[in-house]
Amino acid sequence: MNTEARPVLLFAYFRPDAQAWLDALAPAREFAEIRCWPEAGDPAEVDYVVAWQPPAGFLGGLPNLKAIFWIGAGVDRLLEDPALPDVPIARMKDDSLSLGMAEFVAERALHYHRLMPQYADQQRRREWRPLSPPLARERQVGVMGLGEIGQACARALAGLGFAVRGWSRTGREVPGVDVRTGDLGDFLAGCEIIACVLPLTPQTRGILNRDAFARLDGAWLINVGRGGHLVEADLIPALDAGRLAGATLDVFETEPLPPDHPFWTDPRIVVTPHASAVTHPASAAGHILANLRRAEAGEPLDGLVNRARGY
Ligand SMILES: NC(=O)c1ccc[n+]([C@@H]2O[C@H](COP(=O)([O-])OP(=O)(O)OC[C@H]3O[C@@H](n4cnc5c(N)ncnc54)[C@H](OP(=O)(O)O)[C@@H]3O)[C@@H](O)[C@H]2O)c1
Numbered sequence: 001m002n003t004e005a006r007p008v009l010l011f012a013y014f015r016p017d018a019q020a021w022l023d024a025l026a027p028a029r030e031f032a033e034i035r036c037w038p039e040a041g042d043p044a045e046v047d048y049v050v051a052w053q054p055p056a057g058f059l060g061g062l063p064n065l066k067a068i069f070w071i072g073a074g075v076d077r078l079l080e081d082p083a084l085p086d087v088p089i090a091r092m093k094d095d096s097l098s099l100g101m102a103e104f105v106a107e108r109a110l111h112y113h114r115l116m117p118q119y120a121d122q123q124r125r126r127e128w129r130p131l132s133p134p135l136a137r138e139r140q141v142g143v144m145g146l147g148e149i150g151q152a153c154a155r156a157l158a159g160l161g162f163a164v165r166g167w168s169r170t171g172r173e174v175p176g177v178d179v180r181t182g183d184l185g186d187f188l189a190g191c192e193i194i195a196c197v198l199p200l201t202p203q204t205r206g207i208l209n210r211d212a213f214a215r216l217d218g219a220w221l222i223n224v225g226r227g228g229h230l231v232e233a234d235l236i237p238a239l240d241a242g243r244l245a246g247a248t249l250d251v252f253e254t255e256p257l258p259p260d261h262p263f264w265t266d267p268r269i270v271v272t273p274h275a276s277a278v279t280h281p282a283s284a285a286g287h288i289l290a291n292l293r294r295a296e297a298g299e300p301l302d303g304l305v306n307r308a309r310g311y
């Protein structure tokens with residue numbers, strides 16, 4: 001147990017590029033001692049941890065932890081750790097993440113809406129043929145998941161003039177968005193572009209599957225949630241059957257995507273390396289610092305994860 005007045009914050013970032021985070025977290029030194037793994041000192045002295053991709057069991061080795069500040073938005077991997085301590089977890093909430101994702105989804109939606117894949121095909125054939133896309137307001141776009149990041153995507157798409165329909169568990173309102181709950185098939189029917197921005201939970205694993213695709217007719221899919229949302233074996237058959245016209249996949253069941261995976265070479269599929277939204281330390285550290293102050297003041301954390309819900 002840390003009995004000093006200053007709490008100990010352990011920065012446990014299991015990636016190579018830690019320095020930008022340490023610089024951004026430096027203001028916390030005013031009221032906390034910052035340690036950087038692997039120089040953690042006595043694990044029993046650690047009060048808080050800022051963590052990213054720790055090995056399973058690592059957090060369970062910090063016996064007096066008071067809270068976990070998670071650098072990402074999705075906590076699926078974290079919650080799978082059987083040794084996860086029973087302390088509050090705050091997921092990352094930051095504009096650099098949500099606006100970055102909104103840019104990515106908006107770019108993909110415009111790309112499909114303005115028929116860029118068709119023009120790429122025509123160019124390969126040296127074919128000069130103007131196409132006539134509908135107006136954005138005539139294009140039904142569906143956003144699965146209306147959380148911090150999903151809402152930012154839905155707002156950006158609505159701002160571009162698309163007809164936006166959003167799907168969430170409880171139906172929280174989003175201005176300019178036709179919010180639906182309940183049957184996924186009913187939600188998908190009529191959507192021409194689908195963006196999946198769901199968290200990965202037991203309820204959402206495998207949600208992008210043959211049955212869901214059967215409700216679509218030549219739609220474009222953008223999956224930026226998690227690889228586990230997509231039943232990968234169902235994607236190419238749905239493209240072959242014309243249920244889907246194309247897909248942009250940023251996340252995969254196995255990452256990095258194995259070199260022999262058929263998604264790499266299918267011209268209807270765009271692969272990006274889990275890069276649709278990147279957390280920028282200089283921007284995102286503010287959320288961690290504010291939560292550290294909240295925790296020390298005994299206030300509830302912002303972005304508190306509900307473990308039973310899984311997000
Ligand atoms: N590719 C990347 O680089 C990247 C980066 C960041 C995040 N992500 C992914 O994006 C996900 C979403 O982030 P976020 O901040 O928007 O999440 P969030 O704030 O936790 O919101 C999750 C949303 O999903 C809805 N939802 C959850 N379970 C559902 C279900 N069974 N049926 C229908 N709706 C359901 C929730 O409904 P309610 O509103 O009713 O609770 C909520 O609207 C993350 O969990 C992560 O997996 C990916």
